[in-house]
Amino acid sequence: MKQLLALIMILSAFSVSADVAGQVMIDQPYVRAAIKQQRNSAAYMHITNQGDNAYLLYAKSPVADSVELHTHIDDNGVMRMRKIEKIDLPTQQAVTMEPGGLHVMLLGLNRDLKTGDEISLTLGFSDGSEKNLKVPVQMRYRAKKKAKQESKTLQDKPKMITH
Amino acid sequence: MKNYKPLFFWIVVICFFTGILLAQQYLKKQGSDLIPGSGGNFTLQSDRGPVSLSDYKGKIIALYFGYMSCPDICPASLWNLSEAIKMLTPEQAEQIQGIFVSVDPDRDSPHALGLFVKGFIDSFVGLTGSKQEIDKIARQYSVVYEKVPLKDSAMGYVIDHSSVIYLIDREGVLQYFVPHDTDPESIRDDLLKLLER
Numbered sequence: 001m002k003q004l005l006a007l008i009m010i011l012s013a014f015s016v017s018a019d020v021a022g023q024v025m026i027d028q029p030y031v032r033a034a035i036k037q038q039r040n041s042a043a044y045m046h047i048t049n050q051g052d053n054a055y056l057l058y059a060k061s062p063v064a065d066s067v068e069l070h071t072h073i074d075d076n077g078v079m080r081m082r083k084i085e086k087i088d089l090p091t092q093q094a095v096t097m098e099p100g101g102l103h104v105m106l107l108g109l110n111r112d113l114k115t116g117d118e119i120s121l122t123l124g125f126s127d128g129s130e131k132n133l134k135v136p137v138q139m140r141y142r143a144k145k146k147a148k149q150e151s152k153t154l155q156d157k158p159k160m161i162t163h
Numbered sequence: 164m165k166n167y168k169p170l171f172f173w174i175v176v177i178c179f180f181t182g183i184l185l186a187q188q189y190l191k192k193q194g195s196d197l198i199p200g201s202g203g204n205f206t207l208q209s210d211r212g213p214v215s216l217s218d219y220k221g222k223i224i225a226l227y228f229g230y231m232s233c234p235d236i237c238p239a240s241l242w243n244l245s246e247a248i249k250m251l252t253p254e255q256a257e258q259i260q261g262i263f264v265s266v267d268p269d270r271d272s273p274h275a276l277g278l279f280v281k282g283f284i285d286s287f288v289g290l291t292g293s294k295q296e297i298d299k300i301a302r303q304y305s306v307v308y309e310k311v312p313l314k315d316s317a318m319g320y321v322i323d324h325s326s327v328i329y330l331i332d333r334e335g336v337l338q339y340f341v342p343h344d345t346d347p348e349s350i351r352d353d354l355l356k357l358l359e360r
């Protein structure tokens with residue numbers, strides 16, 4: 001009986017992890033606090049794919065009218081946000097979604113997102129599987145440039161940006 | 164040929180610094196309003212009526228250009244700035260005025276901007292105006308911004324923009340450009356330099 005139980009457990013574990021949703025690990029998800037008037041916010045996280053190559057195809061949440069996958073391109077200091085069709089999740093790799101880069105964009109917020117709240121977020125993967133997350137609302141940001149760095153003075157800036 | 168390399172280097176260096184000196188002379192003569200990128204005064208609308216930079220003469224101004232639909236770059240900049248100000252003593256913090264200028268007047272009303280900025284620090288001011296007014300100020304501060312339609316996105320359009328916190332001294336003179344992803348400690352250090360003047 002014990003052996004049968006063990007077999008069932010192994011089989012069920014196998015069937016759970018067979019789809020992409022079962023093979024990805026989500027670390028430190030958070031969504032940025034926002035007031036309704038801002039209309040939008042974004043969710044960030046680390047996604048580690050322990051299965052075969054896959055990709056994140058869509059996301060949805062009850063707090064927003066629509067949810068899209070976006071990235072930011074830093075074009076010589078000009079930040080260009082763009083919609084993307086999918087986020088690649090290569091096998092055995094961690095993909096980082098963070099401010100200024102890849103993010104899950106929440107568009108048309110139907111309520112304020114206050115620090116300490118939690119929102120539901122569903123991630124949809126390339127094989128059609130879905131993962132439901134509870135994502136905490138936070139106000140924090142990690143500044144990218146951790147190291148001490150001097151801000152530029154007017155005198156240090158030989159060329160002005162013109163358009 | 165190799166021997167000419169250092170000479171060439173020094174010529175470049177000398178030309179560079181001569182250019183800066185000339186530019187400074189020019190700035191002094193012409194008044195800062197006239198030179199693109201040199202900053203200067205302007206007036207825009209807040210939730211409590213028109214606001215001019217010159218209203219805050221005697222204070223240090225931290226000025227940022229962005230838009231409210233921006234999911235992280237703009238709020239992150241304001242957050243880093245507000246964290247920097249919170250590291251100061253209350254007396255020092257009182258002498259700093261944070262100003263957010265929206266380059267998206269079609270979507271961002273002065274009222275909504277007021278709500279947005281007060282979420283960071285209560286004294287922050289949110290401003291916007293007509294496209295013509297904003298374009299003129301963008302030239303003054305060398306702000307690059309461009310409305311870009313986003314195909315198949317519920318956003319409709321985004322605004323690509325340069326992301327810099329401009330630190331302006333008590334006399335209204337632009338002193339520092341702070342890149343948007345600068346950590347709060349570095350911003351605080353820049354604010355302290357201006358406070359000590």
Ligand SMILES: [Cu+2]
Pocket residue numbers: 042070071081082103105234
């Ligand atoms: Cu986005």
